[in-house]
Amino acid sequence: MEPCQGPRETTRPPSFAVPPLACDCHSHILGPVERYPYVENRSFTPPDASPQAYLAMLGALGIERMVVVQPSVYGADNRRTADAVGELGVGRARGVAMVGQNVDAAELRALDDAGIRATRFITTAGGGPSLDNLPGVARKVAEVGWHIEMYVPLDTWPKVLPVIETLPVSVVFDHMGGLKADVPDDDPILGQILRLLDTGRHWVKLCGYRNSQTGYPYGDVTPLARRFVERVPERCVWGTDWPHTAIKGRMPDDGELLDLLGEWVPDVDTRKRILVDNPARLYRFA
Template identity: 35%
Template sequence: MKTCLAPDANPVKPKHLLPEGSWDAHCHVFGPAAEFPFAADRSYTPPDAPFETLRTLHDHLGLSRGVIVQASCHGTDNRAMLDAIARSEGRYRGVAIVDGSETDQQLAEMDAGGVRGVRFNFVAHLGGAPDLEVFDSTVDRLADFGWHVVLHLDAQDILTYADRLTRIPVPFIIDHMGRVKAQEGIEQPSFEALQQLMENPLAWVKVCGAERVSVGRRPFHDAVPFAERLIQIAPERVLWGTDWPHPNITKDMPNDGELVDLMCDFCTDPQLRQKLLVDNPMKLYGR
């Protein structure tokens, strides 16, 4: 089992002032493990990354709101995420991981607790695709709650599951620009498929995870053309987040202040930045 590196404890102050009401639409809380143990079958162990540290980071970066995305190291035990939302006084919303056994009442309780979607991991290093029957049956239940589904895919999965993606009946979000690889260029088949997918009015994408797309080292400028293209294609359905505390980073730990400035580099138009950081996340998470 891999032990993850800690995030950069000294984020720089961003050079840019963000729009009022800006969201970090993809971040995590981990533990504290003494209170919220990690899943026994996890593929990695992160350092504790509690609510208090996340809140302090967001204050430093100028981010008003946040979406706490349940990560695989906690499995379907969503208590750490729900606890953080409850303590945030309305500042945070959440995306849960479920196993399909949840009752309508349990999902309704999650909704009351600030959950607005569920996440499925397909990536190989986290165990590969989920049970697709559970996936299909769960997705079919989300509309009743006004929820969406978040898909953490490897780049090839965009092609492998293309037909299934077109059948999703609720809004769905592709994490981290589909984890395409910058070294394979803007015309790689997976990125072309992602661009085609964004013609679907239910498809959203997060233009974050530059450190996962990049072949280089921080500040990961080789990821910029991919983010720019996705914003151009679907300006009303793009989101951005820090991905703090950056689990499973092995090559170069990002600095979260630099990530804010990188986002400002690939989204220079103030009107588009307003959509990316404020208007778009409000559509999915504002209630």
């Protein structure tokens, strides 16, 4: 399997002043593969993406906090993500693991002590856990105060959304639920996600260039993002998705992606809420 392209080596600064303690809530640290091997049933092979390269990108953006999310290529082997949180510093970094329903309390406590605050279900790529395990995993992670982050194909939501209503934990809809940028206002999946967000229990991650139907500069995503921001600004967080795995064509510039957030959220106070206050609550930053 040929490796996919790596992230940009340089990042341009954003055009607005980023507030102190802003958080990138979606990133992945990868490699070296000799130490952290990928699962066989992965859908892509990423190049290394080191903590040092990630910090350089965040430095260009002026972002001080970060969340490292377990990539599908590692399956349930959470060593790289947990180690990355430690390398970046538990004072400023948190992590999202990927565990199965057989995980025991001791492992969950150890991951929590390492800065992990959630587990992930991703079925858009090989390596992720079965959605059949969702209720069982939710019961386990509820014991340590975690939430669940989800990225699944659109045709999966009709079966999964009713299950989410019954879970004892909050759910984060990664990548704005994977909804296409041109989704109509009366789309039933969009409506059900919005109703779940209205309960004040769940969250949406504004990480939206993958939702674009027109590609760079991703302007078609703005109406979808604003739907969430205008409806539930107190339940929105934002992420770069660095290092942008499995992207074909033009590699996103994270400064441009942050500027997109400025377009979606022109109000400075609301933007601070999304970049600082909401992540601090969701990921339990001290």
